[in-house]
Amino acid sequence: MLPTxxxxxxxxxxxxxxxxxxxxxxxxxxxxxxxxxxxxxxxxLIDGSPDVLRSRHFFLLLSTTGLAFRRCELVRLDGSEADILFKTGNAPC
Incomplete structure (x- = not known):
């Protein structure tokens, strides 16, 4: 594990x-x-153009069925690499 x-x-x-x-x-x-x-x-690390992340709010699907996911917000985008924050609670996307 790496500390931040x-x-x-x-x-x-x-x-x-x-x-x-x-x-x-x-x-x-x-x-x-x-x-x-x-x-x-x-x-x-994003495959393809990261331009779509300008919307800043999206989901990270953790399974192929979509049943496991996290609601996310973009924190940093550097080329194809993105740092994302997992959103909690009832905040709107």
């Missing part, structure tokens, strides 16, 4: 974990690779 500035511990994965980013309104999706994750967020 905020004290949250991230787990870095040795093997590729493929996931999908999905727009909150369902208009776009992007495949991605999970680089590291914590209880509060993750870092992903």
């Amino acid at each position: 500035k905020r004290g949250t511990r991230f787990v870095r994965f040795e093997h590729e974990h493929r996931m999908t980013l999905l727009a909150a309104d369902g208009r776009w999706w992007r495949n991605c690779i999970l680089i590291e994750a914590s209880e509060t967020g993750a870092r992903v």
Whole structure:
């Protein structure tokens, strides 16, 4: 586990974990690779153009059926690499 500035511990994965980013309104999706994750967020490497993340609110689908997911907000975008924050509670997307 790797500590961060905020004290949250991230787990870095040795093997590729493929996931999908999905727009909150369902208009776009992007495949991605999970680089590291914590209880509060993750870092992903996006396949294809990251321009769609300008909407800033989206879902990270953790399963191929879409039954396991996290509601997310974009924190940082650097090329194809994105830092995302997992949203909790009843805040709107």
